[in-house]
Every structure is written in structure tokens, then in C-alpha cells.
Amino acid sequence: MTINIDKKQFQEDLIGWFLAEKRDLPWRRTADPYQIWISEIMLQQTRVDTVIPYYKRFVEKFPTLYDLAEADEQILLKEWEGLGYYSRARNLQAGVKEVAENYGGIVPDNRKDFSSLKGVGPYTAGAVLSIAYGIPEHAVDGNVMRVLSRILLIEEDIAKPKTRKLFEEAVTEIISHEDPSSFNQGLMELGALICTPTSPKCLLCPVREHCAAFDKGKQHDLPIKTKAKKNKAMQFAMIAIKEGDAILMEQRPTTGLLANMWQFPMMELTDEVLPLQIEEELSENFSGVVDGVEKITSFKHVFSHLTWNVDGFIAKGKNLKIPPHMKWVTAEELDLLPIAGPVQKMKTALQLRGDV
DNA sequence: CAGACGTGGTA
DNA sequence: TTACCAAGTCT
The missing domain is CATH 1.10.340.30 (Hypothetical protein; domain 2)
Known part of the structure; x- marks a missing residue:
């Protein structure tokens, strides 16, 4: 040139x-x-x-x-x-x-x-x-x-x-x-x-x-710059499961979005979900009892390439069998876990209610 | 190469 | 509210 x-x-x-x-x-x-x-x-x-x-x-x-x-x-x-x-x-x-x-x-x-x-x-x-x-x-x-x-x-x-x-x-x-x-x-x-x-x-x-x-x-x-395409929306249920003072958290996979960060257990939704359905699905997943499910918040989180529409729930768990990527934490331990934007929003909602 | 990968500020 | 952005890199 x-x-x-x-x-x-x-x-x-x-x-x-x-x-x-x-x-x-x-x-x-x-x-x-x-x-x-x-x-x-x-x-x-x-x-x-x-x-x-x-x-x-x-x-x-x-x-x-x-x-x-x-x-x-x-x-x-x-x-x-x-x-x-x-x-x-x-x-x-x-x-x-x-x-x-x-x-x-x-x-x-x-x-x-x-x-x-x-x-x-x-x-x-x-x-x-x-x-x-x-x-x-x-x-x-x-x-x-x-x-x-x-x-x-x-x-x-x-x-x-x-x-x-x-x-x-x-x-x-x-x-x-x-x-x-x-x-x-x-x-x-x-x-x-x-x-x-x-x-x-x-x-x-x-x-x-x-x-x-x-x-x-x-x-x-100038400069000449073609525009980016718009992102896609996804629906999730995010559930704060408590057993006594302990709260259940899960670590995300080692690759991809928010790799290795922590979150409240999540379920991807295809359409509107009822608290009762969440109880059934979670009880089955954890081979235990999950009940008292209640919706406490709803929010949107926009990433660079996609949007999460999240419904936040609380629930009580009993005798749950949890997989290796999950663990029970106290409120103090929760504060030490790295969490990203959407999980932050859920945590804030829980704190406002005095749940954590 | 196109798409994945976060967040908060600004028009 | 929507869209674009702000000292890019990886797959």
C-alpha cells in the first residue's frame, strides 16, 4: 500500500x-x-x-x-x-x-x-x-x-x-x-x-x-464497518435449593460460556414452567425430595451473543444425591465463589429476602 | 472465516 | 428500547 x-x-x-x-x-x-x-x-x-x-x-x-x-x-x-x-x-x-x-x-x-x-x-x-x-x-x-x-x-x-x-x-x-x-x-x-x-x-x-x-x-x-447480528434468547429456571442453612451451588463446565464459574442449579426451559413441574423434575434428578418451590424473581441478562430470560425460584431439599460438580455451601462460602452477572442478580434477590 | 465469549456506558 | 460500542482471542 x-x-x-x-x-x-x-x-x-x-x-x-x-x-x-x-x-x-x-x-x-x-x-x-x-x-x-x-x-x-x-x-x-x-x-x-x-x-x-x-x-x-x-x-x-x-x-x-x-x-x-x-x-x-x-x-x-x-x-x-x-x-x-x-x-x-x-x-x-x-x-x-x-x-x-x-x-x-x-x-x-x-x-x-x-x-x-x-x-x-x-x-x-x-x-x-x-x-x-x-x-x-x-x-x-x-x-x-x-x-x-x-x-x-x-x-x-x-x-x-x-x-x-x-x-x-x-x-x-x-x-x-x-x-x-x-x-x-x-x-x-x-x-x-x-x-x-x-x-x-x-x-x-x-x-x-x-x-x-x-x-x-x-x-x-470512516471506518467502514459491517454491523453485527443480533443475539438469541434462551429461557432458564434458576433454583436456590436450601437444606437448612446450606445452599446448593453448581460449577459450570471447564469450557464455553462462564467456564468454571458457579451458579445456582439451572434448567433450560422450552416454554412456561410451573413450580410443581420443577419439584417433580428436581426430585427425580436428585433422587430425593425437592418441595416448597416458589418463584421469587424474574430478570433478563444480556450477553454479547445471547440473552438469558431467567425465572428465579427457591426450594427446599431433603436427602438429595448431588453430582460431583455441585456442592452445599454456607452464606460465607457463597461469597467466595466466583459468579457472573445473572447469578449475581439471583443472589441479590435472595439477599433482599433474607434467604442467604 | 464466522461465531463464541461479558459487561456497563452511551446515543 | 434497541444498537453499538471498548486497548481481541480462540476455535
Whole structure:
């Protein structure tokens, strides 16, 4: 591709602006590749304001790479609770363990080795290598594609995986070799503060004079991005089964949605269900007695790709035979289990009633 | 490659 | 309310 900008001047304008205007973020106060790695994983598809408190707690709880490598997965997931995309946490720990075991605890300083780690894709590899080690590697995220699509007037669909390579080539071409860290971060910071998806602040832009879209008045038409499809709805009954003070919880499978997280036992519904039907089905499933089923709440939880419509019930259990992925917990133990959004809503409903 | 994979903020 | 988004990666 042909790039019609003055590279040297562009780098100077971008980096100069970044160094003067950059936000004071927690992960910009460390030079530790491990901590920078954590920040990049947390920031995937997640807002800066959301990440800040999680990042602070996380590095305090797991200050060194070895602290995380040795951490119990339930503790780890509990720290990640509410951040979403939970496989990021488990992949991060898998990556950290590999560094501890195979790299002497030193985060690899080259793309080939670092990219081989779980959860480290092309963006994260470039981000950590450039920010932590000052290596001139591309780090192309959504911000960078939006910013460069405007500056270079690139009209490819950024929703297509193939397009990212085009931007990686562009960055490789124009990245500063004197300060690749500020260059990459500057591109992203510009996307976050100035070159925003809607209403870009072009009059405040430090690289306006390099921008082909601004020159042609097309900044509002870029980037080109095909829209996502809408998600599907599912119906569930979520049942809080109590035997005395103990409450029954189940752990989700090790793969897929909310992997290894905990929840109140759930039944997928095909249509409207009555408390009596729930009693029958559960009594049969647990080879015991489940009765006193009562609906206590109803809510909707929207994930990125699907929606759960949940009816929440309470019930009493006697002499239940439970499978290995379930366990009885006290209210205190319940607070230690990692649970995701919909389960949080159910737990809140129970707490309001004084049931847990 | 298309779809799975969370959450909370904003228009 | 609907839709889109925000520093992506894995299968």
C-alpha cells in the first residue's frame, strides 16, 4: 500500500501530543512487563474506566508473575468477577505459568515466543513488546484501525479479520523506531480522546494536517464497518435449593460460556414452567425430595451473543444425591465463589429476602 | 472465516 | 428500547 504522509513529521506530531496529553493511568506507572501484560489483557474489549479498579486490586493481590502462576483458580476468577470474558483470566494464568516454567520468569521479548502464550494474540503481543521493551512492533486494535482508516483513507471493512493485516503493514511502515511505545500508545490514545467513533474532535487533533479523511471531509464516513447480528434468547429456571442453612451451588463446565464459574442449579426451559413441574423434575434428578418451590424473581441478562430470560425460584431439599460438580455451601462460602452477572442478580434477590 | 465469549456506558 | 460500542482471542 502507498502511504502519503510525512512519516517523520507524523511521528513527531503524534508522539509530542501523546507525551503532553496522555492520561495518568495505573499501568503507565510501571515498567514491569508482567504488569503491563495484565493491563493489556484486561483492556481487551473493555473500557479504561472499568479496568482501573480491577487492575489495581489485581496487581496488589498478585504483585509478581510467580504470585499469579501459583494462585488458586477460584481466587483468580473471584478477582476477575464482573470484568467479563473470563477465559482471559484463565488464559493469562496459563501464559504466566509457562513463562515461570519455561522462560525463567522473564516475559519473552520477541513476538514469536510471546505470541505462543495462551491469550496473547497479535495485538497484545505488539502492545507489550513495544510498551514494556521498546521494540518497534505493530499493535493494531480497534482504535488504531479507526484512526488510520481516517488518516490514510483506508476503506476496507474493519470488521473483517483480513483487514487487520493491512493495518499491521501500515503501522510497520510508519512506526517510530526511536519511541515505538509512545507511537503505539499515541495512536490508541488519539482514538480514545480525539479520533472517536462518533463526533471526532478534528479541530483539536494534533495530526489533522496528515489526515486524508479530514482533508476530504470524510472523517464521519470512516471506518467502514459491517454491523453485527443480533443475539438469541434462551429461557432458564434458576433454583436456590436450601437444606437448612446450606445452599446448593453448581460449577459450570471447564469450557464455553462462564467456564468454571458457579451458579445456582439451572434448567433450560422450552416454554412456561410451573413450580410443581420443577419439584417433580428436581426430585427425580436428585433422587430425593425437592418441595416448597416458589418463584421469587424474574430478570433478563444480556450477553454479547445471547440473552438469558431467567425465572428465579427457591426450594427446599431433603436427602438429595448431588453430582460431583455441585456442592452445599454456607452464606460465607457463597461469597467466595466466583459468579457472573445473572447469578449475581439471583443472589441479590435472595439477599433482599433474607434467604442467604 | 464466522461465531463464541461479558459487561456497563452511551446515543 | 434497541444498537453499538471498548486497548481481541480462540476455535
